[in-house]
Amino acid sequence: xxxxxxxxxxxxxxxxxxxxxxxxxxxxxxxxxxxxxxxxxxxxxxxxxxxxxxxxxxxxxxxxxxxxxxxxxxxxxxxxxxxxxxxxxxxxxxxxxxxxxxxxxxxxxxxxxxxxxxxxxxxxxxxxxxxxxxxxxxxxxxx
Amino acid sequence: xxxxxxxxxxxxxxxxxxxxxxxxxxxxxxxxxxxxxxxxxxxxxxxxxxxxxxxxxxxxxxxxxxxxxxxxxxxxxxxxxxxxxxxxxxxxxxxxxxxxxxxxxxxxxxxxxxxxxxxxxxxxxxxxxxxxxxxxxxxxxxxxxxxxxxxxxxxxxx
Numbered sequence: 001x002x003x004x005x006x007x008x009x010x011x012x013x014x015x016x017x018x019x020x021x022x023x024x025x026x027x028x029x030x031x032x033x034x035x036x037x038x039x040x041x042x043x044x045x046x047x048x049x050x051x052x053x054x055x056x057x058x059x060x061x062x063x064x065x066x067x068x069x070x071x072x073x074x075x076x077x078x079x080x081x082x083x084x085x086x087x088x089x090x091x092x093x094x095x096x097x098x099x100x101x102x103x104x105x106x107x108x109x110x111x112x113x114x115x116x117x118x119x120x121x122x123x124x125x126x127x128x129x130x131x132x133x134x135x136x137x138x139x140x141x142x143x
Numbered sequence: 144x145x146x147x148x149x150x151x152x153x154x155x156x157x158x159x160x161x162x163x164x165x166x167x168x169x170x171x172x173x174x175x176x177x178x179x180x181x182x183x184x185x186x187x188x189x190x191x192x193x194x195x196x197x198x199x200x201x202x203x204x205x206x207x208x209x210x211x212x213x214x215x216x217x218x219x220x221x222x223x224x225x226x227x228x229x230x231x232x233x234x235x236x237x238x239x240x241x242x243x244x245x246x247x248x249x250x251x252x253x254x255x256x257x258x259x260x261x262x263x264x265x266x267x268x269x270x271x272x273x274x275x276x277x278x279x280x281x282x283x284x285x286x287x288x289x290x291x292x293x294x295x296x297x298x299x300x301x
Contacts, residue, residue, distance in 0.1 A: 018225065026222040033211040040204045040211075048215045055222075067226070074233030084221040091217045091262070095210045098269045104279050108147035114207045121214060 011077055016068070017135035018081045021128030023059075025088060027052050028124055032117035039110060078136050085129045092122035146196045149179065150282040152189060159186045161193065165286030182293050192285040199278035202268040209265025216258035224251045 030052030037045030058064050074080075099105055099115035106112055144153040152163045164181040171180050184192075228251070232244035272278050 022222045029218040033215045107149040
Protein backbone atom coordinates (compact mmCIF):
# COMPACT_ATOMS: atom_id res chain seq x y z
CA UNK A 1 0.00 0.00 0.00
CA UNK A 2 1.26 3.43 -0.74
CA UNK A 3 0.76 6.01 1.94
CA UNK A 4 2.10 8.71 -0.32
CA UNK A 5 -0.29 11.45 -1.21
CA UNK A 6 -0.32 14.83 -2.75
CA UNK A 7 -3.40 16.14 -1.03
CA UNK A 8 -6.85 15.05 0.03
CA UNK A 9 -6.47 11.46 1.22
CA UNK A 10 -3.05 9.89 1.61
CA UNK A 11 -2.13 9.08 5.19
CA UNK A 12 -3.25 12.37 6.70
CA UNK A 13 -6.35 10.94 8.40
CA UNK A 14 -4.47 7.99 9.80
CA UNK A 15 -1.68 10.24 10.97
CA UNK A 16 -4.08 12.55 12.78
CA UNK A 17 -6.12 9.69 14.22
CA UNK A 18 -2.98 7.93 15.41
CA UNK A 19 -1.63 11.11 17.00
CA UNK A 20 -4.91 11.87 18.78
CA UNK A 21 -5.44 8.31 19.96
CA UNK A 22 -1.91 7.73 21.22
CA UNK A 23 -1.99 11.19 22.79
CA UNK A 24 -5.12 10.29 24.76
CA UNK A 25 -3.65 6.95 25.86
CA UNK A 26 -0.36 8.57 26.87
CA UNK A 27 -2.02 11.39 28.82
CA UNK A 28 -4.23 8.87 30.60
CA UNK A 29 -1.32 6.58 31.48
CA UNK A 30 1.04 9.39 32.47
CA UNK A 31 -1.50 11.10 34.72
CA UNK A 32 -3.24 7.96 36.00
CA UNK A 33 -0.07 5.88 36.27
CA UNK A 34 1.79 8.84 37.73
CA UNK A 35 -0.90 9.25 40.37
CA UNK A 36 -0.61 5.54 41.23
CA UNK A 37 3.16 5.85 41.58
CA UNK A 38 2.80 8.92 43.80
CA UNK A 39 0.36 7.00 46.01
CA UNK A 40 3.01 4.28 46.30
CA UNK A 41 5.58 6.94 47.29
CA UNK A 42 7.52 6.72 44.00
CA UNK A 43 8.93 10.09 42.85
CA UNK A 44 8.92 8.87 39.22
CA UNK A 45 5.20 9.66 39.47
CA UNK A 46 5.99 13.40 39.36
CA UNK A 47 7.96 12.91 36.12
CA UNK A 48 5.07 10.96 34.61
CA UNK A 49 2.44 13.54 35.63
CA UNK A 50 4.64 16.38 34.31
CA UNK A 51 5.08 14.50 31.03
CA UNK A 52 1.31 14.06 30.80
CA UNK A 53 0.79 17.80 31.28
CA UNK A 54 3.42 18.60 28.63
CA UNK A 55 1.52 16.33 26.23
CA UNK A 56 -1.63 18.35 26.91
CA UNK A 57 0.17 21.57 25.96
CA UNK A 58 1.95 20.08 22.91
CA UNK A 59 -0.97 20.50 20.41
CA UNK A 60 -0.83 24.28 20.94
CA UNK A 61 2.81 24.58 19.88
CA UNK A 62 3.92 25.71 16.41
CA UNK A 63 6.27 22.75 16.06
CA UNK A 64 3.43 20.32 16.60
CA UNK A 65 1.09 22.16 14.20
CA UNK A 66 3.67 22.07 11.44
CA UNK A 67 4.13 18.34 12.01
CA UNK A 68 0.36 17.87 12.22
CA UNK A 69 -0.30 19.23 8.75
CA UNK A 70 2.39 17.29 6.90
CA UNK A 71 1.42 13.98 5.38
CA UNK A 72 3.44 10.86 5.91
CA UNK A 73 5.38 9.56 2.94
CA UNK A 74 6.45 6.31 4.56
CA UNK A 75 4.98 3.15 3.08
CA UNK A 76 5.16 1.22 6.34
CA UNK A 77 3.48 3.91 8.43
CA UNK A 78 0.06 2.19 8.79
CA UNK A 79 1.70 -1.09 9.79
CA UNK A 80 3.91 0.61 12.38
CA UNK A 81 0.94 2.47 13.86
CA UNK A 82 -1.32 -0.57 14.04
CA UNK A 83 1.36 -2.94 15.40
CA UNK A 84 2.42 -0.38 18.04
CA UNK A 85 -1.19 0.20 19.11
CA UNK A 86 -1.85 -3.53 19.22
CA UNK A 87 1.22 -3.85 21.45
CA UNK A 88 -0.31 -1.36 23.89
CA UNK A 89 -3.59 -3.30 23.89
CA UNK A 90 -1.57 -6.39 24.82
CA UNK A 91 0.45 -4.57 27.48
CA UNK A 92 -2.43 -2.84 29.26
CA UNK A 93 -4.76 -5.78 28.66
CA UNK A 94 -2.32 -8.14 30.39
CA UNK A 95 -2.08 -5.79 33.40
CA UNK A 96 -5.87 -5.56 33.61
CA UNK A 97 -6.19 -9.33 33.26
CA UNK A 98 -3.68 -9.83 36.08
CA UNK A 99 -5.68 -7.57 38.40
CA UNK A 100 -9.00 -9.13 37.45
CA UNK A 101 -7.65 -12.59 38.28
CA UNK A 102 -6.73 -11.43 41.78
CA UNK A 103 -9.49 -12.42 44.22
CA UNK A 104 -8.19 -9.77 46.65
CA UNK A 105 -8.65 -7.00 44.06
CA UNK A 106 -11.28 -5.00 45.92
CA UNK A 107 -9.63 -5.35 49.33
CA UNK A 108 -7.69 -2.14 49.09
CA UNK A 109 -8.07 1.15 47.27
CA UNK A 110 -4.68 0.99 45.55
CA UNK A 111 -5.42 -2.28 43.73
CA UNK A 112 -8.92 -1.17 42.78
CA UNK A 113 -7.62 2.14 41.44
CA UNK A 114 -4.79 0.44 39.54
CA UNK A 115 -7.27 -1.97 37.93
CA UNK A 116 -9.38 1.00 36.79
CA UNK A 117 -6.36 2.90 35.41
CA UNK A 118 -5.09 -0.10 33.41
CA UNK A 119 -8.58 -1.20 32.39
CA UNK A 120 -9.37 2.21 30.94
CA UNK A 121 -5.93 2.31 29.26
CA UNK A 122 -6.62 -1.09 27.66
CA UNK A 123 -10.04 0.07 26.40
CA UNK A 124 -8.57 3.33 25.06
CA UNK A 125 -5.79 1.40 23.29
CA UNK A 126 -8.33 -0.94 21.75
CA UNK A 127 -10.42 2.02 20.59
CA UNK A 128 -7.22 3.52 19.15
CA UNK A 129 -6.67 0.39 17.05
CA UNK A 130 -10.29 0.54 15.86
CA UNK A 131 -10.12 4.25 15.04
CA UNK A 132 -6.81 3.88 13.23
CA UNK A 133 -8.10 0.93 11.21
CA UNK A 134 -11.15 2.95 10.14
CA UNK A 135 -8.94 5.94 9.27
CA UNK A 136 -6.67 3.68 7.20
CA UNK A 137 -9.64 2.26 5.28
CA UNK A 138 -11.03 5.75 4.61
CA UNK A 139 -7.59 6.94 3.50
CA UNK A 140 -7.31 4.00 1.10
CA UNK A 141 -10.75 4.63 -0.36
CA UNK A 142 -10.13 8.31 -0.95
CA UNK A 143 -6.60 7.81 -2.32
CA UNK B 144 -0.70 -0.64 60.97
CA UNK B 145 -0.16 -2.99 58.05
CA UNK B 146 -2.50 -4.74 55.66
CA UNK B 147 -5.92 -3.63 54.48
CA UNK B 148 -9.54 -3.88 55.55
CA UNK B 149 -9.59 -7.67 55.11
CA UNK B 150 -6.25 -8.88 56.47
CA UNK B 151 -3.89 -6.89 58.64
CA UNK B 152 -2.44 -6.14 62.04
CA UNK B 153 -1.48 -3.31 64.36
CA UNK B 154 0.38 -3.15 67.67
CA UNK B 155 -1.64 -2.59 70.82
CA UNK B 156 0.14 0.42 72.35
CA UNK B 157 2.15 -0.28 75.50
CA UNK B 158 1.91 -4.07 75.18
CA UNK B 159 3.64 -6.99 73.45
CA UNK B 160 0.35 -7.86 71.77
CA UNK B 161 -1.08 -7.15 68.35
CA UNK B 162 -4.57 -6.83 67.02
CA UNK B 163 -4.85 -9.04 63.97
CA UNK B 164 -7.84 -9.19 61.69
CA UNK B 165 -9.03 -11.26 58.79
CA UNK B 166 -11.95 -12.95 57.12
CA UNK B 167 -13.84 -15.61 59.02
CA UNK B 168 -13.74 -18.96 57.26
CA UNK B 169 -17.10 -19.90 58.79
CA UNK B 170 -19.42 -18.00 61.12
CA UNK B 171 -17.93 -14.85 62.63
CA UNK B 172 -18.30 -13.92 66.28
CA UNK B 173 -20.48 -10.82 66.75
CA UNK B 174 -18.45 -7.72 65.96
CA UNK B 175 -18.58 -4.30 64.35
CA UNK B 176 -17.22 -5.49 60.97
CA UNK B 177 -19.36 -8.10 59.18
CA UNK B 178 -17.34 -11.11 58.01
CA UNK B 179 -14.17 -9.86 59.68
CA UNK B 180 -12.82 -11.01 63.03
CA UNK B 181 -10.45 -8.86 65.08
CA UNK B 182 -8.57 -10.48 67.93
CA UNK B 183 -5.61 -9.72 70.15
CA UNK B 184 -2.67 -12.12 69.84
CA UNK B 185 0.76 -12.31 71.40
CA UNK B 186 3.84 -11.09 69.54
CA UNK B 187 5.29 -14.59 69.11
CA UNK B 188 2.03 -16.18 67.99
CA UNK B 189 1.47 -13.64 65.22
CA UNK B 190 5.07 -13.27 63.94
CA UNK B 191 4.67 -15.30 60.75
CA UNK B 192 1.25 -13.80 60.02
CA UNK B 193 2.73 -10.31 60.32
CA UNK B 194 5.62 -11.24 58.02
CA UNK B 195 3.13 -12.45 55.42
CA UNK B 196 1.04 -9.28 55.71
CA UNK B 197 4.18 -7.15 55.30
CA UNK B 198 5.24 -9.22 52.27
CA UNK B 199 1.76 -8.89 50.84
CA UNK B 200 1.82 -5.09 51.27
CA UNK B 201 5.23 -4.90 49.61
CA UNK B 202 4.14 -7.09 46.69
CA UNK B 203 0.96 -5.06 46.13
CA UNK B 204 3.07 -1.90 46.01
CA UNK B 205 5.70 -3.51 43.76
CA UNK B 206 3.04 -4.78 41.38
CA UNK B 207 1.47 -1.32 41.12
CA UNK B 208 4.87 0.33 40.62
CA UNK B 209 6.06 -2.22 38.05
CA UNK B 210 2.88 -2.06 36.00
CA UNK B 211 2.65 1.75 36.22
CA UNK B 212 6.28 2.32 35.23
CA UNK B 213 6.09 -0.35 32.52
CA UNK B 214 2.82 1.07 31.22
CA UNK B 215 4.09 4.65 31.15
CA UNK B 216 7.37 3.69 29.47
CA UNK B 217 5.51 1.47 27.01
CA UNK B 218 3.12 4.30 26.15
CA UNK B 219 5.98 6.76 25.73
CA UNK B 220 7.84 4.26 23.53
CA UNK B 221 4.87 3.90 21.21
CA UNK B 222 3.76 7.54 21.37
CA UNK B 223 7.15 9.02 20.62
CA UNK B 224 8.63 5.99 18.88
CA UNK B 225 6.16 5.89 15.99
CA UNK B 226 6.62 9.51 14.85
CA UNK B 227 10.32 9.26 15.75
CA UNK B 228 10.95 6.21 13.57
CA UNK B 229 8.79 7.61 10.77
CA UNK B 230 10.60 10.94 10.89
CA UNK B 231 14.15 9.63 11.27
CA UNK B 232 14.10 6.36 9.33
CA UNK B 233 11.32 6.76 6.74
CA UNK B 234 11.26 10.51 6.12
CA UNK B 235 12.07 10.16 2.43
CA UNK B 236 9.46 7.47 1.82
CA UNK B 237 11.98 4.63 1.92
CA UNK B 238 13.98 2.97 4.68
CA UNK B 239 17.03 5.07 5.59
CA UNK B 240 19.36 3.79 8.30
CA UNK B 241 21.15 7.08 8.98
CA UNK B 242 22.63 8.37 12.21
CA UNK B 243 19.34 9.92 13.36
CA UNK B 244 17.54 6.67 12.72
CA UNK B 245 20.12 4.66 14.68
CA UNK B 246 19.81 7.09 17.61
CA UNK B 247 16.00 6.85 17.59
CA UNK B 248 16.13 3.04 17.37
CA UNK B 249 18.69 2.99 20.21
CA UNK B 250 16.46 5.16 22.42
CA UNK B 251 13.49 2.97 21.57
CA UNK B 252 15.46 -0.15 22.47
CA UNK B 253 16.43 1.35 25.85
CA UNK B 254 12.82 2.37 26.49
CA UNK B 255 11.58 -1.10 25.53
CA UNK B 256 14.18 -2.72 27.78
CA UNK B 257 13.24 -0.54 30.76
CA UNK B 258 9.53 -1.05 30.14
CA UNK B 259 10.11 -4.80 29.90
CA UNK B 260 12.11 -4.90 33.15
CA UNK B 261 9.50 -2.90 35.05
CA UNK B 262 6.69 -5.03 33.63
CA UNK B 263 8.55 -8.20 34.63
CA UNK B 264 8.95 -6.84 38.19
CA UNK B 265 5.21 -6.17 38.26
CA UNK B 266 4.35 -9.70 37.11
CA UNK B 267 6.86 -11.22 39.58
CA UNK B 268 5.14 -9.34 42.42
CA UNK B 269 1.76 -10.42 41.06
CA UNK B 270 2.92 -14.04 41.05
CA UNK B 271 4.17 -13.74 44.66
CA UNK B 272 0.70 -12.58 45.64
CA UNK B 273 -1.55 -14.92 43.72
CA UNK B 274 0.34 -18.20 43.17
CA UNK B 275 -0.57 -21.25 45.25
CA UNK B 276 0.76 -20.70 48.78
CA UNK B 277 1.62 -17.11 47.87
CA UNK B 278 1.00 -14.18 50.20
CA UNK B 279 -2.76 -14.13 49.66
CA UNK B 280 -3.23 -17.86 50.30
CA UNK B 281 -0.85 -17.67 53.26
CA UNK B 282 -2.69 -14.72 54.81
CA UNK B 283 -5.92 -16.72 54.73
CA UNK B 284 -4.34 -19.93 56.06
CA UNK B 285 -2.37 -18.26 58.82
CA UNK B 286 -5.34 -16.21 59.99
CA UNK B 287 -7.36 -19.40 60.17
CA UNK B 288 -4.61 -20.92 62.36
CA UNK B 289 -4.69 -17.87 64.62
CA UNK B 290 -8.47 -18.23 64.91
CA UNK B 291 -8.07 -21.87 65.93
CA UNK B 292 -5.38 -20.91 68.45
CA UNK B 293 -7.61 -18.21 69.87
CA UNK B 294 -10.52 -20.67 70.14
CA UNK B 295 -8.32 -23.18 72.04
CA UNK B 296 -7.06 -20.45 74.37
CA UNK B 297 -10.64 -19.29 75.02
CA UNK B 298 -11.69 -22.84 75.93
CA UNK B 299 -8.72 -23.24 78.27
CA UNK B 300 -9.34 -19.92 79.99
CA UNK B 301 -11.13 -20.27 83.37
